[in-house]
Amino acid sequence: MAKPPNEDLESFLRRQDAGELVAVLLELAKDHEAVQARLARMQLADRPDKLAASFKKTLSAWKRSTKFYGYREAGDFGSLLDGWLDQVARELLPRDAPAALALFEAFIEADAKWFDRADDSDGVIGDAVRAACRHWLQAAARCETPPDVWPERLLKLYRADQYGARDELLRRADLLLDERAQRGLVARFESQLAQALETSPAGEGPPLEVFRLSGALSLLSESLRDPEIMVRASLRYSPNPNPVQRQAFARAYLDADRPADALAWLQDPWSHLDDSRQDLLADALERLGRFAESSPIRQRMFERTLSLYYFERWLEHLPEAARREALAHARELALRHDDLAAAATLLLQLGDPAAAETRLLAEPGRIDGNHYGSLVPLAQALRTDQCPRGETVVYRALLKGILDRAYARAYGHAARYWARLCEIAGSGVGLLPLPSHEEFAAEIRARHGRKTAFWAQVNGTRRDRHDDEERTR
Numbered sequence: 001m002a003k004p005p006n007e008d009l010e011s012f013l014r015r016q017d018a019g020e021l022v023a024v025l026l027e028l029a030k031d032h033e034a035v036q037a038r039l040a041r042m043q044l045a046d047r048p049d050k051l052a053a054s055f056k057k058t059l060s061a062w063k064r065s066t067k068f069y070g071y072r073e074a075g076d077f078g079s080l081l082d083g084w085l086d087q088v089a090r091e092l093l094p095r096d097a098p099a100a101l102a103l104f105e106a107f108i109e110a111d112a113k114w115f116d117r118a119d120d121s122d123g124v125i126g127d128a129v130r131a132a133c134r135h136w137l138q139a140a141a142r143c144e145t146p147p148d149v150w151p152e153r154l155l156k157l158y159r160a161d162q163y164g165a166r167d168e169l170l171r172r173a174d175l176l177l178d179e180r181a182q183r184g185l186v187a188r189f190e191s192q193l194a195q196a197l198e199t200s201p202a203g204e205g206p207p208l209e210v211f212r213l214s215g216a217l218s219l220l221s222e223s224l225r226d227p228e229i230m231v232r233a234s235l236r237y238s239p240n241p242n243p244v245q246r247q248a249f250a251r252a253y254l255d256a257d258r259p260a261d262a263l264a265w266l267q268d269p270w271s272h273l274d275d276s277r278q279d280l281l282a283d284a285l286e287r288l289g290r291f292a293e294s295s296p297i298r299q300r301m302f303e304r305t306l307s308l309y310y311f312e313r314w315l316e317h318l319p320e321a322a323r324r325e326a327l328a329h330a331r332e333l334a335l336r337h338d339d340l341a342a343a344a345t346l347l348l349q350l351g352d353p354a355a356a357e358t359r360l361l362a363e364p365g366r367i368d369g370n371h372y373g374s375l376v377p378l379a380q381a382l383r384t385d386q387c388p389r390g391e392t393v394v395y396r397a398l399l400k401g402i403l404d405r406a407y408a409r410a411y412g413h414a415a416r417y418w419a420r421l422c423e424i425a426g427s428g429v430g431l432l433p434l435p436s437h438e439e440f441a442a443e444i445r446a447r448h449g450r451k452t453a454f455w456a457q458v459n460g461t462r463r464d465r466h467d468d469e470e471r472t473r
Helices: 009-014 020-031 033-042 048-064 069-092 097-109 111-116 124-141 146-158 179-198 209-222 226-237 243-255 259-263 271-287 291-307 306-314 322-336 340-349 355-363 372-384 388-404 409-426 437-448 454-460
Strands: none
Touching: 020 124, 020 454, 033 226, 048 069, 048 097, 048 355, 069 097, 069 124, 097 111, 097 146, 111 124, 146 179, 179 209, 179 226, 179 355, 226 243, 243 259, 243 271, 243 340, 259 271, 271 291, 291 306, 291 372, 306 322, 322 340, 322 355, 322 409, 340 355, 340 372, 355 372, 355 388, 372 388, 409 437
16 A cells, blocks of 8 residues: 555554554564563553552562663663653553552652662763652642642652752642642741751851752742742842852743843842853843843854854844844954854854855864864854865864863764765865875874774774773873
């Protein structure tokens, strides 16, 4: 049967013969354990007690396990945990909310097991625990338990947090508690905060308990979208808030769509955080329609950084008659700005890829390959605009940045940069005034020939990062 044009997969499957789909599922179940497990759980759909027992068995096995997941494997472990949580929410929660709640609670209470068994440098385990907290709140909301039971039960779970991943219980308390119940928690924490401050020794800084209580109030402030709660809590122990606190206040008011209240905290300079203040100030002024005041701020920030974000924010509210002059001014800045990567990015945005490439070719050694967050998109844009020499400058800088630091975790990226450089060279395009690809490759091999893990990536025989037997001396 021919598939109609633009037919999505669901529509296609619904047109298929049921017997054929059964055969496909059985075939997949033989080769894929996940499919087999999913079908087994489907057989328990009418027995939620058995389904819950199956999920509990998996959870118990994980808790007993002593296997440690290193940096490379932690992502897979986090995905495994997330998958289990989603399965419980999708398959058990609609049939037996209390059983699903018990499983989510057991998962949260076992968070030490998950953190102790993995290198959570990327935060995937913390994300899984936060997801479990949201699932717990949603499951509790579907239970028939009297509403006045939940605040105490929620607090018990929150207070046992040792890793900072259960904050979601208060940050998203709105998933379970109505405003009255949340305000009740606020009153309780505020009372405890006042008591902690009253009993703290004179002449000493606030005790840790004060910061714990203030943190809880800040989370409830987010849930209620009421910045006043956080501001009150902070001012109780810090009547002259520092720039970090002022920044938090201003952002909270803006998140709550209260720009006029944010302005009160955005007037005085914030020392090393003043760029953030200027950005938030411009945001608040724009929300209030005060573009004549916000536009010069955006312009100054753009002129200093050449950031596309600030450039677009500046242009956004300029009168149409002033835009042509602004674009000419931006181009002039890009042609003489010290940050070559930012200048090239802006010139591409202005529709002048030739000038962007010329800037990069003038002083390729000045490109800092450690700024991959901006350089990778720049390289991709140069490829789109058919600027292979400029693209070569950027990928060479990125490659050198990784290899010079012997950053083994990024060797896979470096190998892809190497492959693209080889592809550009193989196309026959002239690279002058840059050194030829052969010269560049010889330099890399001379300096980094002993980085066996990198060359294994290049050659398609990947080794574990711990097998990299050297570091550049």
